Amino acid sequence: MKLILIIDILGTIAFAISGVLTALNKRLDPFGILIIAFVTAVGGGTLRDILIDAPVAWMRDLTYVYVIFLATVLAVIFRKRLNHIRRSLFLFDTIGIALYTIVGVEKGIAAGFHPIICVALGTMTACFGGVIRDILCNEIPIIFRKEIYATACILGATAYFLLHATPISENFIVVISGSIIFIVRLLAVYFKLSLPSIYRKDEIQD
Amino acid sequence: MKLILIIDILGTIAFAISGVLTALNKRLDPFGILIIAFVTAVGGGTLRDILIDAPVAWMRDLTYVYVIFLATVLAVIFRKRLNHIRRSLFLFDTIGIALYTIVGVEKGIAAGFHPIICVALGTMTACFGGVIRDILCNEIPIIFRKEIYATACILGATAYFLLHATPISENFIVVISGSIIFIVRLLAVYFKLSLPSIYRKDEIQD
Amino acid sequence: MKLILIIDILGTIAFAISGVLTALNKRLDPFGILIIAFVTAVGGGTLRDILIDAPVAWMRDLTYVYVIFLATVLAVIFRKRLNHIRRSLFLFDTIGIALYTIVGVEKGIAAGFHPIICVALGTMTACFGGVIRDILCNEIPIIFRKEIYATACILGATAYFLLHATPISENFIVVISGSIIFIVRLLAVYFKLSLPSIYRKDEIQD
Numbered sequence: 001m002k003l004i005l006i007i008d009i010l011g012t013i014a015f016a017i018s019g020v021l022t023a024l025n026k027r028l029d030p031f032g033i034l035i036i037a038f039v040t041a042v043g044g045g046t047l048r049d050i051l052i053d054a055p056v057a058w059m060r061d062l063t064y065v066y067v068i069f070l071a072t073v074l075a076v077i078f079r080k081r082l083n084h085i086r087r088s089l090f091l092f093d094t095i096g097i098a099l100y101t102i103v104g105v106e107k108g109i110a111a112g113f114h115p116i117i118c119v120a121l122g123t124m125t126a127c128f129g130g131v132i133r134d135i136l137c138n139e140i141p142i143i144f145r146k147e148i149y150a151t152a153c154i155l156g157a158t159a160y161f162l163l164h165a166t167p168i169s170e171n172f173i174v175v176i177s178g179s180i181i182f183i184v185r186l187l188a189v190y191f192k193l194s195l196p197s198i199y200r201k202d203e204i205q206d
Numbered sequence: 207m208k209l210i211l212i213i214d215i216l217g218t219i220a221f222a223i224s225g226v227l228t229a230l231n232k233r234l235d236p237f238g239i240l241i242i243a244f245v246t247a248v249g250g251g252t253l254r255d256i257l258i259d260a261p262v263a264w265m266r267d268l269t270y271v272y273v274i275f276l277a278t279v280l281a282v283i284f285r286k287r288l289n290h291i292r293r294s295l296f297l298f299d300t301i302g303i304a305l306y307t308i309v310g311v312e313k314g315i316a317a318g319f320h321p322i323i324c325v326a327l328g329t330m331t332a333c334f335g336g337v338i339r340d341i342l343c344n345e346i347p348i349i350f351r352k353e354i355y356a357t358a359c360i361l362g363a364t365a366y367f368l369l370h371a372t373p374i375s376e377n378f379i380v381v382i383s384g385s386i387i388f389i390v391r392l393l394a395v396y397f398k399l400s401l402p403s404i405y406r407k408d409e410i411q412d
Numbered sequence: 413m414k415l416i417l418i419i420d421i422l423g424t425i426a427f428a429i430s431g432v433l434t435a436l437n438k439r440l441d442p443f444g445i446l447i448i449a450f451v452t453a454v455g456g457g458t459l460r461d462i463l464i465d466a467p468v469a470w471m472r473d474l475t476y477v478y479v480i481f482l483a484t485v486l487a488v489i490f491r492k493r494l495n496h497i498r499r500s501l502f503l504f505d506t507i508g509i510a511l512y513t514i515v516g517v518e519k520g521i522a523a524g525f526h527p528i529i530c531v532a533l534g535t536m537t538a539c540f541g542g543v544i545r546d547i548l549c550n551e552i553p554i555i556f557r558k559e560i561y562a563t564a565c566i567l568g569a570t571a572y573f574l575l576h577a578t579p580i581s582e583n584f585i586v587v588i589s590g591s592i593i594f595i596v597r598l599l600a601v602y603f604k605l606s607l608p609s610i611y612r613k614d615e616i617q618d
Contacts, residue, residue, distance in 0.1 A: 026556075029557055029609070030607050030610060031562050051256075062528060116268060117271075131342075136552070138344065138550065143237065144234045146235060199233060259465070344550065346549060350447060350548070404442060
């Protein structure tokens with residue numbers, strides 16, 4: 001239980017920092033940076049909670065608010081050094097999307113939704129904070145354009161359901177499906193994989 | 207009843223394909239294309255359901271999810287040939303907005319809202335999928351800039367209420383107000399009508 | 413009571429007009445202008461109501477709808493002369509954000525949220541209409557980039573809570589915290605204050 005909480009907070013920190021980096025890149029002011037960090041970290045979960053008509057998590061548990069605030073302040077102050085911990089950050093972020101996906105899937109199940117919708121809710125939890133971040137920063141969301149990111153979440157969330165047809169225990173299913181997301185994302189970045197392009201050469205030119 | 211279901215699905219297909227075309231134009235990857243198709247088809251209804259605090263339709267009835275998925279895959283594969291069926295597509299789309307508008311109005315009435323709010327909910331159901339599509343693709347929503355689109359929905363939805371003051375039967379009112387939307391939109395595209403410009407020549411220059 | 417209602421409506425008018433000005437600037441058509449005016453005036457409160465799962469105010473009380481419609485039509489017709497009343501407009505807008513902030517804070521308290529979340533809800537009520545306006549017009553939200561705007565709301569909302577630890581009466585607390593927002597914003601514009609830049613010279617160049 002405690003381990004999951006720590007991983008959750010590390011994931012939140014990684015998401016918040018990714019928001020700070022985008023906001024710094026757009027030269028936003030301190031208030032703008034804070035909002036973007038916040039939205040990146042909790043946006044996906046908030047959208048999920050609105051869609052399933054559940055209470056919004058961060059509005060009842062202030063831990064996230066404090067963590068995001070602290071992460072933002074520290075990230076702005078030490079932004080020059082973020083390069084040095086880029087690898088650790090990427091690791092947190094990857095653990096974060098794995099965990100966020102499983103949390104989203106389980107919330108969907110608890111609310112009685114069909115597995116396909118639960119997979120969508122899990123992917124949304126992990127990915128839509130970044131989508132809102134990019135919209136607020138006036139960019140086409142990066143996950144619509146390149147990198148295997150959402151695909152990793154979809155694979156892991158699907159595995160979560162398939163494994164329930166086996167005698168594997170609940171806890172172990174969470175670990176396996178979370179690991180699938182983690183490993184697929186890791187391999188994708190390491191080998192610079194992206195989804196197969198559907199465009200022919202002459203379509204890409206312009 | 208069955209006819210309405212078929213029209214609804216044809217409308218959903220037309221909306222999904224319009225999303226695919228926009229996404230292809232922005233060179234999005236397969237995941238991005240799917241999300242844009244999905245949002246275009248169900249975004250307006252989702253926003254309406256959130257505003258009136260009703261359960262979100264596509265999360266409980268997976269028909270839409272399957273239809274959109276299939277339409278997206280086929281539209282991507284046969285994108286070269288979409289030009290040949292452009293007219294049929296436009297027809298479906300126009301039937302779609304007519305139907306979506308009436309659905310939105312009736313959901314508003316069922317939830318006990320004032321006619322003006324119901325007209326707004328109907329227009330939103332038909333038009334805001336396209337608005338969210340354009341925002342995600344980093345464009346100013348096209349319906350804010352040109353073409354008579356929302357105006358057709360507003361006219362039809364208003365007629366829906368005015369006709370209730372007459373002895374015309376319920377079913378017939380639906381047909382008439384839906385037809386108004388369909389015909390206004392058709393005429394607008396055929397004669398290239400748009401809302402009267404409020405800008406003087408010297409305002410447009412820059 | 414009546415005074416607050418009048419101030420509320422003046423604030424709504426000021427917000428709607430700020431939406432009209434942005435929309436005119438983007439050369440939107442009449443429908444687009446109306447939607448932007450509407451969203452600017454009620455967007456912040458709508459987002460707040462969705463997050464705290466309360467009924468959306470303007471959907472039940474049509475006063476706002478009528479006021480925004482009228483303000484939009486008049487603003488479009490007399491847009492040339494808006495310059496002459498720029499100062500009055502700014503005054504209304506500033507009174508508006510002060511009032512909107514307090515309304516948001518009190519709705520948060522009524523729903524049983526922690527003071528920090530209530531401050532966030534108040535600031536959101538006052539500021540997020542403008543954020544949605546800027547997103548729809550394909551701009552990075554202005555309050556993320558410059559000017560002391562949200563900061564004034566945060567200061568006033570925080571004062572609202574601190575003052576409750578004193579024996580000052582409820583009504584007086586509302587007046588003081590509202591005035592803080594009003595005065596901070598006024599001074600910020602008058603002295604062209606913005607949040608301290610966190611960027612060094614060499615970071616801003618590019």
